Amino acid sequence: MPGLHELQRSFAAGLSDRPCDAHEWAASDHIPAAARLQVYRNNSRTLFEQALRLTYPVLLRRVGADYFRQLTHHFRSAHPARAGDLHEVGRAFAGFLAAHLAGSDYAWLADLAALEWAVADAGVAADSPIAAAVTLAALEPARIESARFTFVPSLRRVVSSVPVLSVWRANQPDGDGATIDLAAGADQVIVHRQSTAIASRSVSRSEYAFLDALVAGASLRDALDRSQLALERLPNLLHWLFADGVIAEVHATPGA
Amino acid sequence: MSPVTSGRTGEQLLPARAGIGLRSAHLGAFAAGRPDVAFLEVHTENYFHDGGREPGLLDRLRADYPISLHGVGLALGSVEPLDRAHVARIAAAVRRFEPAAISEHACWGHVDGVHFNDLLPLPFTDEAVLHLAAHVRELQDALGRRILVENVSQYLRFRHSTLTEGEFLAALVHESGCGLLLDVNNLYVNSVNVGADPLAAIERIPVTAVGEIHLAGHLRKDVDGHTLLIDDHGSRVSEAVWALYARALERCGPVATLIEWDTDVPPLEVLLAEAGRADSMLQVCHARAA
Numbered sequence: 001m002p003g004l005h006e007l008q009r010s011f012a013a014g015l016s017d018r019p020c021d022a023h024e025w026a027a028s029d030h031i032p033a034a035a036r037l038q039v040y041r042n043n044s045r046t047l048f049e050q051a052l053r054l055t056y057p058v059l060l061r062r063v064g065a066d067y068f069r070q071l072t073h074h075f076r077s078a079h080p081a082r083a084g085d086l087h088e089v090g091r092a093f094a095g096f097l098a099a100h101l102a103g104s105d106y107a108w109l110a111d112l113a114a115l116e117w118a119v120a121d122a123g124v125a126a127d128s129p130i131a132a133a134v135t136l137a138a139l140e141p142a143r144i145e146s147a148r149f150t151f152v153p154s155l156r157r158v159v160s161s162v163p164v165l166s167v168w169r170a171n172q173p174d175g176d177g178a179t180i181d182l183a184a185g186a187d188q189v190i191v192h193r194q195s196t197a198i199a200s201r202s203v204s205r206s207e208y209a210f211l212d213a214l215v216a217g218a219s220l221r222d223a224l225d226r227s228q229l230a231l232e233r234l235p236n237l238l239h240w241l242f243a244d245g246v247i248a249e250v251h252a253t254p255g256a
Numbered sequence: 257m258s259p260v261t262s263g264r265t266g267e268q269l270l271p272a273r274a275g276i277g278l279r280s281a282h283l284g285a286f287a288a289g290r291p292d293v294a295f296l297e298v299h300t301e302n303y304f305h306d307g308g309r310e311p312g313l314l315d316r317l318r319a320d321y322p323i324s325l326h327g328v329g330l331a332l333g334s335v336e337p338l339d340r341a342h343v344a345r346i347a348a349a350v351r352r353f354e355p356a357a358i359s360e361h362a363c364w365g366h367v368d369g370v371h372f373n374d375l376l377p378l379p380f381t382d383e384a385v386l387h388l389a390a391h392v393r394e395l396q397d398a399l400g401r402r403i404l405v406e407n408v409s410q411y412l413r414f415r416h417s418t419l420t421e422g423e424f425l426a427a428l429v430h431e432s433g434c435g436l437l438l439d440v441n442n443l444y445v446n447s448v449n450v451g452a453d454p455l456a457a458i459e460r461i462p463v464t465a466v467g468e469i470h471l472a473g474h475l476r477k478d479v480d481g482h483t484l485l486i487d488d489h490g491s492r493v494s495e496a497v498w499a500l501y502a503r504a505l506e507r508c509g510p511v512a513t514l515i516e517w518d519t520d521v522p523p524l525e526v527l528l529a530e531a532g533r534a535d536s537m538l539q540v541c542h543a544r545a546a
């Protein structure tokens with residue numbers, strides 16, 4: 001009779017549709033052991049798929065249940081769960097889709113998955129105080145340029161070759177379901193959480209690059225230089241970064 | 257019967273009345289008011305994260321309800337070492353929400369680094385008891401308190417099991433000092449699926465260890481003309497399970513009882529009605545014990 005480790009290894013093989021001895025160790029009566037093992041196989045598959053359905057509802061709606069199940073099956077074979085927390089199951093899904101769908105007309109679905117993961121991840125990020133715009137305005141002009149920023153833990157950013165935020169919004173439960181022209185252009189999306197609600201917006205390439213630099217620790221002046229953001233766009237950009245609660249803290253460095 | 261206390265720290269566990277699971281569909285009702293239930297149970301893994309609506313709401317609700325943290329992913333019976341990161345997150349949730357009870361399952365769930373996210377069956381052997389008990393002790397040491405361990409539903413029986421389910425659970429309590437979360441629906445499901453004797457299990461377990469009872473619905477599945485019950489937590493408690501619950505109360509006395517409904521979650525009033533039926537039975541039990 002098997003030891004515990006041997007039994008668990010063999011059972012696991014059976015759950016993964018590989019040959020196993022587990023059904024030989026299980027009592028067979030009016031219901032064969034193989035059919036009983038199938039219940040566990042179905043449970044495991046279903047729980048994995050349900051976790052992905054919860055995290056990627058728009059992707060599910062776009063591709064349909066059957067194709068979503070196929071994608072889930074391939075993903076699980078390539079990336080079996082490595083943790084007992086089902087919330088982690090979908091972390092690598094966008095990367096898997098990027099490889100799996102590369103070169104096809106559906107490659108953009110990887111970006112949609114990346115956005116849905118960003119939304120889910122932002123939803124459970126730690127809470128944080130937010131900085132008021134007056135914090136920056138109160139600095140001497142010479143120190144404003146050298147200011148650096150800390151952003152709220154829920155801030156996430158997604159870049160896509162298609163208008164992915166429009167697709168996501170149109171497919172929300174209260175969305176209009178409109179067909180979005182995927183050739184309309186690239187998208188740079190900012191996602192974060194305000195209290196318990198997710199906030200999202202598309203920004204221009206230069207605005208995204210500016211924010212990217214700030215997140216990396218650049219000063220306001222350096223971020224402007226790197227992004228080539230037009231100076232006249234800076235007040236509006238800073239206004240919504242503060243008003244929307246994206247900035248957690250302003251760090252003033254000693255003036256020159 | 258006096259409330260169950262922990263042999264480790266002496267803390268009180270859950271009140272001997274009926275509680276319900278706090279589900280997404282009902283968060284609005286609990287945010288707006290305080291429905292009349294004795295306690296709330298949540299899946300521990302849903303509270304592993306720092307932010308979001310649910311942790312914030314639970315922070316507020318714990319002022320008005322005892323909380324039970326019920327884990328589904330640690331898989332204490334797995335041969336591999338406990339996932340330390342997972343244990344740390346449980347510990348963090350315990351520190352934040354200060355639950356009246358913490359529970360896990362008598363199952364395994366991962367091997368060779370691959371997790372199956374299901375409650376997989378252990379054989380009822382001395383080896384399995386000792387292995388499971390070692391992990392239970394390790395978790396209790398990490399948390400600094402006793403946990404409850406739940407019996408799971410079975411869809412197969414291992415031919416080399418040498419213990420009955422009741423003997424297995426009793427041995428686990430003896431080896432680890434844990435408490436028991438007695439899932440009465442699972443006892444019934446196992447009686448149909450593998451011919452287990454639920455009354456014998458109830459008679460065999462150490463009653464002073466029972467800190468909570470779960471009641472849930474199940475699904476009947478036909479397999480080549482024969483019935484398997486699937487523990488899907490997706491319907492009302494069946495009359496057969498209510499009857500078995502009555503027998504459990506006769507043996508154990510009044511025990512905190514959870515109505516466990518996780519799939520196809522109904523309106524809150526339905527859950528509260530199920531909890532009300534459990535409460536009526538508990539009141540009779542309290543009167544008998546007085």
